[in-house]
Amino acid sequence: MSIHDEEILGKAYDARLMRRLLTYLRPYTRHVALALAAIISASVLQLSQPYLMKLAIDRYIATGDLHGLNRIAMAFVAILFAAFALDYIQTWTLQMTGQRIMFDLRMQVYGHLQRLDLQFYDRNPVGRLMTRVTTDVDVLNDMFTSGVVSIFGDVFTLLGIMIVLITMDWRLALVAFSVLPLIVIVTQWFRRNVRESYRTVRTWIARINAFLQEHITGMPTVQLFRRERRAYERFDGINRAHRDANVDSIFYYAVFYPLVEVVGALASALIIWYGGGWTLQGTIAIGSLVAFLLYSQRFFRPISDMSEKFNVLQAAMASSERIFKLLDTPVQITSGLGARGSGLGSQERPMLRATHAPSARPDAGEGHIAFEQVSFAYNPGEYVLRDVSFEVRPGERLGIVGATGAGKSTLINLLLRFYDVTEGRILIDGRDVRDMELAEVRRLFSLVLQDVHLFSGTIADNIRLGERSIDDERVRRAAQAVHADRFVQALPLGYASPVAERGATLSVGQKQLLSFARALAFNPRVLVLDEATSSVDTETELLIRDALHVLMAGRTTIAIAHRLSTIQDMDKILVLHKGQLRESGRHQDLLAQRGIYYKLYQLQYRDQDVG
Amino acid sequence: MGPAFRRLLPYVLRYRRRFAIGLTCVVITTAIQLVSPWVLKYAIDDITRGATRQKLALYAALLVGVASVGAVFRFLMRRILIGASRDIEYDVRNAFFARLQQMPLGYYQARRTGDLMSRATNDLNAVRMMIGPAVMYSTNTILMFVVAIGIMLSIDTRLTLIALLPLPLVSISVKYFGSAIHKRFESIQAQLSDLSAVVQEALAGVRVVRAYNQEPHEIARFKAANAEYVRRNRVLIRLQGLFYPSLTLFLGFGAVLVLWLGSREVIRGRITLGEFVAFNGYLVMLSWPMIAFGWVTNILQRGMASWKRMLEVIDAVPAITDDHVTEAGRAAPLLGAIELRHLTFAYPGSGAPVLADVSLTVSAGQTVALVGATGSGKSTLISLLPRLHEPPPGTVLLDGIDVREIPLAALRGAIGFVPQEPFLFSDTIAANIGFGVHDEAPENRMRAAAAVARLDKDVEAFPAAYDTVVGERGITLSGGQKQRTALARAIMMDPRVLILDDALSAVDTYTEEEILARLRAVMRQRTAIIVAHRVSTVREADLICVLDKGRIVERGRHDDLVAHGGLYAALYRKQLLEEELAAS
Incomplete structure (x- = not known):
């Protein structure tokens, strides 16, 4: 079984990660300072309570001073209200800071995702990337709000108690502290084991989720192939391992908490034994003894609290590691440096730019496209395209054909700079696409893909996307032109109708027409089309075909065709075979060559020859 | 408590002995927790009165002793009760999954995966919190509350x-x-x-x-x-x-x-000073139960709500079962003769029938093609054969026996189904091809199946060949490769009936042609039902049925249908026209 990123859990504390996390605090230094001040003051107030008790016993109960007792009670009430205010300030500032940092971090991760190369998307399923933006960031939030800061508060309380005890009576303080080594040992033991078992539990939860996800979506397949029993056995195995891992971790908790209590009782016993003796000798007041007992009880609470925070901390470390790994993934495809005419810092591709001077310069901005000896490999050494050269003049219509895997889609991927060429270059109006701004390159094109992607929002939103300049009128005209208007008008709210989850309520053909409308509304110089393979009924098919003509009219077009009928009247047809450009020309010329195109054509239309 | 609570009882009662022991431990733990402040009270009172060192030693020893005994029971309490809740969680999760496996396709079409998963994880966790920690803490706090108040009352x-x-x-x-x-x-x-x-x-x-x-x-x-x-x-x-x-x-x-x-x-x-200190100790103890009461009621509310959500799945009634199985069905020879008798079908909950009065006889070994526009009912029709949806009684027969009377396992074992959108599991290609074969199949059979599906060349190009692990849902394969893997998976089962639901749509025409030729050889003795759009795919079939709005409007062989001049002929003419245009 493969180990997913999700299953990797690192150390509970990693200084390098922590330092980097702390940089996110920088914009909020003042908030953090305020929160810290509140935490410290609150701890001080909390610590003063047993001391007040001691005062009450030694000074006033012993002497029967009722006025003094009143003052103590008043002080107590004042402390309570002050503590209330401080607690509120602390929670509010800290948690809001946490939220703001999470907001920043989320924007950063998401912004980076919007820039990362498509190659990255090929390797990482969407579900995993979503986890980075949502769950992982939330886990970090836990650390900022409850974990790390409360540890800080705990540490401060511990220190405060120690100081108070030492000032009250340093001998008795030493007696109370003598159990500390025991606590350290117990805590170390607990931490080590719990970290381990937590890791195991997390792994099994991830496996349960993965298994369920897969088997719920694939349940019809499981049933058709009668795999129910075996699937159940596998599930039972994972489920059982998950339970056993949990039972293991219960053991550590079940031992740890009682043990801390025993150590606490030991401290009380020592205080009674020594402190009691000293009280009898008269070297310590009875009130101090009581205060000592009260403090020692408070002493052990933060310790067990702190141990519980280790899980939070560990999960946060693992999440931040994953997030940083994503943020550190470099973006290779960026706007070219020549984009704004500056030749600065060309360190990335100096040779290429130096050796290839633009050959011809047609009128700027017309959309003249040239592939010059382009080769491409998704994985080093495995070439998908080899030495492909061709040219598309403005207004020309180009068809690309070839069997699956011939490299047709790759051509489009390179043209839109979803990937960069491995060798050779692609020129638009004489400029290397790598020297242009990304947006400048892509603005030239409208891309229509096989699988239509719809966003939630209205029909109109899906046609204009985020482009404010495309008004309702333009949306409607585009839809009309590609025959989408009729079915859109038939919807209850017309163009304002919401598109359900990924267009579930629309037919394949309707979605296709919408994507045409989108392409037309953007009025691109070049239309890039990856023809749909999925079959639709004849009527829709005719609509689509007609819409295509509208779309292509007077526009440079590059179309990948699966049905040869679509491209017969193209100005030029390229035949790709195993990554190489083998034939090119017009339909009739290619047929006359009796080469690959002829064969493809024969295959597709053989049936009709017989009839 | 309502019926949901009653449904929870069997799961809990299975571990009743452990709960009894665990709850006893809770009682003892609580009692011991309450003793400690009392010991302190005596110690302080004795110190104010001027006690001896021996007495101090006794109190010190008592404090440690009581805490130690308490620790043992605390350990047992947590271990036993929380452990039992983990066991129950395990049982419930298995029951949940077992029920999911019995639910038919229609059930999944009406639900989101994420929702079902969250029931199996988040809701189950809430239920576990209710029967584990909540039970433990509420027993503890109620006892503590009652006893502590009792002691405090006795002081003052x-x-x-x-x-x-x-x-x-x-x-x-x-x-x-x-x-x-x-x-x-x-x-x-x-x-x-x-x-x-x-x-x-x-x-x-x-x-x-x-x-x-x-x-x-x-x-x-x-x-x-x-x-x-x-x-x-x-x-x-x-x-x-x-x-x-x-x-x-x-x-x-x-x-x-x-x-x-x-x-x-x-x-x-x-009151004495010792009593005063002890009183304070008990008051501090009470603060926890007060907070816990609120916390526990929250857990209980959430737990019961979650349990109800889980019961919706666990108590769901599977619509497609072996309830109607007969002796004849059990003994069915499963040769592959299919008959549809006046089949009218509508999806549950929607009134309009998708199939109307469809009758069709396919003898064993025949190849039948279904042609028709999207939404004409082709996919629905073939989904009724392996009972992905339940046909009305007596309308779908295999070898003369109602499919509802044949055990599901036997029925589905006889049918190789290749869906439009194949689902692959994140496992090796070999495991995916052998998915429907339950014994260890020899590797050459797997290779043969891959060869028929024209998958062999693709796979050999992969570094790990058949041991290549395909990603989630086969993400690392192309659409055509996925379809061909699904085809190999069906062929591997050596089924009497093979059903292809537009199963080669992502495969290019050339490869499709090759696959069909190889399939014809394999399927010579078997029944095949093929849904397709291309004339090339269906023209060789023994029988072509044209569906329109849920009815078979034409049936016959290719030549007959072309001669008949109906829908099929129109479709065919259209393709001819394209060809003429092309030749011009």
């Missing part, structure tokens, strides 16, 4: 009543804040899922976003959702910021009252 009745004055405030605020926080929490979760949806869309459609330069727009959309998320959290934080401090405040009032009034009692000599 008036002081006890005064000390308890602020406690109702605590419980009320726990209740109030608890439900308010819960409500905000839900709205935050809802926003989180909206946020996820935005991310999901933008990432899944990354090509469109990039091609149309929509990155800034997508970032703005995300920013809005992100800001809304923070805004909702803000409200929650304000509530939480008030909640815990107010608890401390109320509990503090009790302590002040005790200090103020109690110390007067000590001065007046009505």
